[in-house]
Amino acid sequence: MIKEKTVFPYIPNSAPEVKAQMLEEVGASDIMDLYAEIPERLRFPGRMNLPEPILDEYSLKRHLTDLLDKNQNCMDFLNFLGAGCAQHFVPAVCDEINGRGEFLTAYVGESYADHGKWQALFEYCSLMGELLDMDVLSCPLYDGAQAAATSVRMAARINGRREILIPQTMNPETHQVLVNYCKPDLSLAEIGFDPGTGQMDLDQLSQEISSQTAAVLIENPSYLGFLEPAAAEIGNIAHDHGAEFIVFTDPICLGVVAPPAQYGANIVCGDFQPLGMHLQAGGGQGGFIATRDDMKYVSEFKDLMFGITETIQEGEYGFGEVLFDRTSYGSRERGKEYTGTTTGLWAITAAVYLSLMGPRGMEETGRTIMQMSQYAAKQLGKISGIRLAFRSPFFKEFVINFDQSKKTVVEVNRLLLEHNIFGGKDLSRDFPELGQSSLYCVTETKTKEDIDRLTSVLNEVI
Amino acid sequence: MGRNPTTLLRKFHQARWDEPIILEMSTPGERGVLVRQAEKAVQTEVGDGLSAIPAGLRRTTSPQLPEVNQVRVLRHFMHLSQETMGTDVTIDISQGTCTMKYSPKVQEHIATRHPGMADVHPWQPESTMQGLLEVIYKLDHFLREISGLDRFTFQPGGGAQGVYTGASMVRAYHAARGDRDRSEVITTMFSHPCDSAAPATAGFKIITLMPDKMGYPDVAALRAALSERTAAIFITNPEDTGIYNPRIQEYVQAAHEAGALCYYDQANANGMLGIARAKEAGFDLCHFNLHKTFSVPHQCMGGSVGAVGVREDLAKFLPVPTVEFDGRQYFLNYEASASIGKIRSFFGNPQSMLKAYAWIMQHGADGLREAAECSVLNNNYLEKKLSEVPGVSVHYAADKRKLEQIRYSWEKLFQDTGVGTEDVMRRMADYGLQHYWMSHPPWIVPQPFTLEPCESYSKDDLDEYAAVLRQISKEAYEDPELVKTAPRNQVVHKVPEPSIDEPERIAVTWRQYLKKK
Numbered sequence: 001m002i003k004e005k006t007v008f009p010y011i012p013n014s015a016p017e018v019k020a021q022m023l024e025e026v027g028a029s030d031i032m033d034l035y036a037e038i039p040e041r042l043r044f045p046g047r048m049n050l051p052e053p054i055l056d057e058y059s060l061k062r063h064l065t066d067l068l069d070k071n072q073n074c075m076d077f078l079n080f081l082g083a084g085c086a087q088h089f090v091p092a093v094c095d096e097i098n099g100r101g102e103f104l105t106a107y108v109g110e111s112y113a114d115h116g117k118w119q120a121l122f123e124y125c126s127l128m129g130e131l132l133d134m135d136v137l138s139c140p141l142y143d144g145a146q147a148a149a150t151s152v153r154m155a156a157r158i159n160g161r162r163e164i165l166i167p168q169t170m171n172p173e174t175h176q177v178l179v180n181y182c183k184p185d186l187s188l189a190e191i192g193f194d195p196g197t198g199q200m201d202l203d204q205l206s207q208e209i210s211s212q213t214a215a216v217l218i219e220n221p222s223y224l225g226f227l228e229p230a231a232a233e234i235g236n237i238a239h240d241h242g243a244e245f246i247v248f249t250d251p252i253c254l255g256v257v258a259p260p261a262q263y264g265a266n267i268v269c270g271d272f273q274p275l276g277m278h279l280q281a282g283g284g285q286g287g288f289i290a291t292r293d294d295m296k297y298v299s300e301f302k303d304l305m306f307g308i309t310e311t312i313q314e315g316e317y318g319f320g321e322v323l324f325d326r327t328s329y330g331s332r333e334r335g336k337e338y339t340g341t342t343t344g345l346w347a348i349t350a351a352v353y354l355s356l357m358g359p360r361g362m363e364e365t366g367r368t369i370m371q372m373s374q375y376a377a378k379q380l381g382k383i384s385g386i387r388l389a390f391r392s393p394f395f396k397e398f399v400i401n402f403d404q405s406k407k408t409v410v411e412v413n414r415l416l417l418e419h420n421i422f423g424g425k426d427l428s429r430d431f432p433e434l435g436q437s438s439l440y441c442v443t444e445t446k447t448k449e450d451i452d453r454l455t456s457v458l459n460e461v462i
Numbered sequence: 463m464g465r466n467p468t469t470l471l472r473k474f475h476q477a478r479w480d481e482p483i484i485l486e487m488s489t490p491g492e493r494g495v496l497v498r499q500a501e502k503a504v505q506t507e508v509g510d511g512l513s514a515i516p517a518g519l520r521r522t523t524s525p526q527l528p529e530v531n532q533v534r535v536l537r538h539f540m541h542l543s544q545e546t547m548g549t550d551v552t553i554d555i556s557q558g559t560c561t562m563k564y565s566p567k568v569q570e571h572i573a574t575r576h577p578g579m580a581d582v583h584p585w586q587p588e589s590t591m592q593g594l595l596e597v598i599y600k601l602d603h604f605l606r607e608i609s610g611l612d613r614f615t616f617q618p619g620g621g622a623q624g625v626y627t628g629a630s631m632v633r634a635y636h637a638a639r640g641d642r643d644r645s646e647v648i649t650t651m652f653s654h655p656c657d658s659a660a661p662a663t664a665g666f667k668i669i670t671l672m673p674d675k676m677g678y679p680d681v682a683a684l685r686a687a688l689s690e691r692t693a694a695i696f697i698t699n700p701e702d703t704g705i706y707n708p709r710i711q712e713y714v715q716a717a718h719e720a721g722a723l724c725y726y727d728q729a730n731a732n733g734m735l736g737i738a739r740a741k742e743a744g745f746d747l748c749h750f751n752l753h754k755t756f757s758v759p760h761q762c763m764g765g766s767v768g769a770v771g772v773r774e775d776l777a778k779f780l781p782v783p784t785v786e787f788d789g790r791q792y793f794l795n796y797e798a799s800a801s802i803g804k805i806r807s808f809f810g811n812p813q814s815m816l817k818a819y820a821w822i823m824q825h826g827a828d829g830l831r832e833a834a835e836c837s838v839l840n841n842n843y844l845e846k847k848l849s850e851v852p853g854v855s856v857h858y859a860a861d862k863r864k865l866e867q868i869r870y871s872w873e874k875l876f877q878d879t880g881v882g883t884e885d886v887m888r889r890m891a892d893y894g895l896q897h898y899w900m901s902h903p904p905w906i907v908p909q910p911f912t913l914e915p916c917e918s919y920s921k922d923d924l925d926e927y928a929a930v931l932r933q934i935s936k937e938a939y940e941d942p943e944l945v946k947t948a949p950r951n952q953v954v955h956k957v958p959e960p961s962i963d964e965p966e967r968i969a970v971t972w973r974q975y976l977k978k979k
Contacts, residue, residue: 008829010564010757012920013836022921026842031835034842034863035737037706042742048607053826057568060824064569064816068578070593072586075577081585084807091495093536099574100543101550105565107557107760108899109547111960113476113891115953116545117762123484126972130485130526135974139763142619143807176804180630184665220519229516256512258521271807281594282584282808283765285619293974295965305970307962308483311955317483318957322968328622328659329902333668338659340622341753344763348539355484355535356494359524364497370511371500378508393514417587425585448501 006055074279074422078450082397082441083223083425084144084171085282086274088252089365089444091356094276098349111306111319117344118319122306124347127354131251131362132268133259134290138303140347141287144271145174148217148248149181150337151269151289154300155215155244156186157336165208165216165243167200168192171223172430174248186214195433198226198390198399200234209241215267217246220260221253224427224439225373225397226390235264251275251288253395255362256370267291274443276353277346286343286350301326302336365444369396372451373442379455380440385462389437396443399427402436405462409438415461421454470929474894475951477544484538485972488528494535526973545953547896549760553923555844556890556898558867558912559654559702561732561754569820570759573813584808588793594812595792598785601769601819608830609728609748610741611771616752617781617810621729622656624749624768625696628725629664630802631747631772631779632694635723638779638800644693644722650679652701655902657727661696673906677858678707681716688720698727699743702901702912703857704841704864714744723747723776729768730754732916733838733866736831740771747772756818765811767818781805836917837866840924844868844915847928853878853935857907867914869907876909881938881945883909888956889937889948893930 008014013022019031028034035043054060074087081087097103103117111118125137141147152164164182166175168190175188182188189208192201200218209216216238220228228234231247238245246267247260252274260268268290277284291297304327311318328335357365377398381388385405388398402412413423424438431437442451465472500511512520530538548554554562573579582591602614618624629647636644647661650671658668669687671679679697695717700706707713714724726740726748732755740748752758753766760766772780782801783794794809825833845868848854853875856868872883887897901910915924937944949956962968969975 006828006832008825008832010566010824011829011832011836011917012923013839013917014832018921019836019839022839022843026839026846028842031839034835034838035706035865036863037708037865038738039708042708042711042738044610044737044739044742048736048827048830050604050607050827050830051823053829054823060820061568061572063823064572064820065576067593067597068572068576068816070596071578071582072590073577073581074583074586075581077590079583081583083585085584087581087583089497093495093532093539095574096536097539097543100540102543102546102548103762104570104759105548105550105554105562106546106762107549107560107562108763109557110887110897111957112888112949112952112954113547113552113897114545116481116542119481119483119545120539120542121762122970123972125970126483126485127527129971129973133525135977136970138970142623142765145804145807146619146623173804173807177806180803180805181663183630183633184663227516227519229519232518254521254525256521257515258519259525262521263518278580279583280580281582281586281591281812283811283813285807286765293968293977298965298968305968307967308969308972308975309957309959309962309967311957313955316480316954318954318960320957320960320962322962322970324961328655332655332670332902333658333662335655335659337663338622338626338656340656341620341751341760341764341766343619343765345761346765348762351484352535352539354527355530355538356532357497358488358492358494358527358529360493360529361495361497362525362527363521364499367511368498368500370514371504371508374508374511374514375500375504393516395515413587417590422583422586422590444498448504 077420077422078453079422080424080440081422083439084173085279086441086443087279087445088274090276090278091353093356094349094352097352098345103345103348118306120348120351121344122308122319124351127351128288128290131254131354132290133261134268135293136298137288137290138301138305140343141303142342143285143287145177147269147287147289148174149178150302151246151267152215152217153181153337154267155246157300158244158296159214159242161212161214162186163212164188164214165191167218169198169222169224170219197392198222198224199228199230199392202230202233205234205237209237211241213241213243215244215246217248219248221250221395224399225394226392227395232263253366256366257395272350275350277349284346286346299323299326300336303339368444372444372446373398376442376451379451383459383462389434397439397441399437399439407462408436416457419457421457470926471933472894476953478953479541479545481538481541483972485528487530487534487538490529492529492531494530494532547891552894552896553919553927554896555913555915555919555927556896558899558914559730561730561914561916563757563916564918565757565759569817573816579813579816592792595785597816597819599787599792601815604822605750605769605771608735609771610739611748612774613777613780614769614771615780616767616769616815617805618768618770619806619810620764620766621749621751621768622660623805624770625656625660625727626663627770627781627805628747628749629661629666631776632723633664634779634800634802635776636693643691646691647694647696648687648692649696650701651906652703653696653698653727654729657696666693677703677705681709681712684713685716688716690721692720692722694723694725696725696727700865703869704867705859705862706865710743733834735834736827737834746776752814752818757821758814758817767811767814833917840915840917840919841866841868844913844924844928847924848931851932851935852939867912869901869910869912871907872909875935875938879938879942881942883911885945885948886934889934889945890930892949892951895927895930
């Protein structure tokens, strides 16, 4: 049997007749004539060593499904992992809209044929602005960690100073990204915490801050879940020394927790994954930065900004680029940092999420998270061998310590896994000073029954 | 009646919903979705939950989000999607250098709907995400074969972040050798702006080489720029012009002789799959955009992956974690001795990695090469068709074969009619085609436009595309105002001043607009 040449359904001109006809039209006798500019010695000899293809769609689907079936997931398992990526309720309309082919496959088209994309991204900025009580946002950033990094660089560009103060309790991943971004010319110093509350040591902050300090950055709620009641005071200390006050926040708390702008933050940043994105093993992250309407700040954003204006038709909205020369698309290396493809579809999804939620939805979600997480902390705190690491108020996440149980978090989590439960994030490596501690995340997706089950299993295994 | 069989033109009108901004659509009291409340027993035990929030941190005024019922929210965003011209609805040859190829639905559906992808938490134990780690591990090996380099990371969330990752590794490489004076990166004007901006963000001083008369980066200028201060060269080949630089090895050798590393921006490698690789040309690092060459959808600008590959001796600088296999289990390795640390949280965008994996698995070595060949064939075919359109020219190397894309020029049309490339661009979508991309500034090629007819487009698609440009050229010569006042059949009319830079006019949010209007 003669092996037929494969015509690939995604490559229309792989049909031999068409390919031959087109070659003739371009005056080439062989396809390699078109590669005449690549010298022979630079060409790849032979055939790439890749697996034989799965040509038909059904078999491919089986193959991919079989692969993904090897993963456990947070629908089948009871999940208490958070630590930068949290399991929240995703309204069906969010999935419907981000699955729309027009949005899914659009890219950098202008504001005419892609007007809808520009409007959706403008609405993302507008809705986030209301939630954050801030005036200005750019198109989204890669993730919260990078938003934090760009925030500190913005601060340094604004005041020309070089030192950044951050909390010792910071998300270690964010910290690592910051270290990388600050390497060229900024230094990071960590401010310690009160071992009883986790909150920032204000005495140390007052000692470390100086006229060299570009910014003080805090997380509120913190990586370890606690709220920072002295946030306004930290802001005052920063401002008294001429430093910018940056707050990294979790946007899903802002229905019930004050937006950082209301307690003095100049730059607010964070990750909007909680606003309508599935976990996707971390693939749903998206960063934001927000400031007041002050050119001192507006000029330092690095990403695209879409401004609303009018077309030649009176009363018709149109959109245009704002301060394009800030971006590296406009000014290459003279732009503010680099600009690129980030997380547009997730920003549109967040816009859908906030539109659906409205003020009441955000308030109720915030309240449910407060209640469920407090309930969980209370139940777990009753277990002998477990104690809550901090006595601070918290949102969504809290630290429990297993030292008295004589078990490591690794052991506890292994036992929980046998009961189809993903226990909290092990903190013992990143925060050895907290002993055998674990960060538990309880969102509105957890029911009383879920928490009671966790409690009963923990009671059993400890 | 359908498309006119002779002119290949359509009577097109894009959706125009005259859609308000969502914040104008509020009806107090309406709800878009109801959310879960804590059980009564929970409420009894912990109260309202809110009293735990310290007084100064309680939100006292509701966010001014709109109150809109669900179907109206759905309709609103459906309207906005219809007012967006994605690749799923148009022949998107227009966004040259971006490789707007078809993103197969089968891989999209599985990546978004399978709970083994959508509902996996990044901190799950490794034993519970073996399938995902296997995908990443194998994709790494595929790209090793495609590039000839030895190790890949998929952590960067896009191409520019990939270049930044590369620049961070270049910095770490020289620092590890104690070579602390290597403060300069050399790039070229026709390389992507991120090839200068990302190394600049990593702390390097940038030297940009201008093209010579042939359109190649000037090799004499390169030699003059290289010194003991050069950390690396960051270049593309072919550049935006689509011309492969046959002397690329000379550039690489010259850089290596000066002690610099060579970074190959292969964001778009679509014409090269199975034909030529980074390794044979001597590069030390490279990156691929999975949303260009490897079919991941562009998603209104992300998220995606800039997959960065390195030579074996640079692997120790890669971001952590890397995905390894011990013969039985896949696992995450955080122990790289000289790692640059982290660029993005977790492992990047795994759903995009799955799609790229699926695309490669469907094509194999022969299919990848077929994609490259057909993209180059399409490009040469379209060039031939456009050579017959009055007012179009190819600025550089008109006599040479181009690879996957070409930077064209409307300079003659502009001189003849006063209709410039921006006018034609706006007019495109009146015929149902996405606006083409012109060029990053500065415009070295006058009145530029850049087309990339990748393998997803049929001969008939190319003919229709050329027919539209021919029609607009005709309009420009006969009735220039018709083109200059476009758009006509699109979502909105022309914006008189598309750049809005005065502080009193800047409105990037609705509240800013209300304050200033």
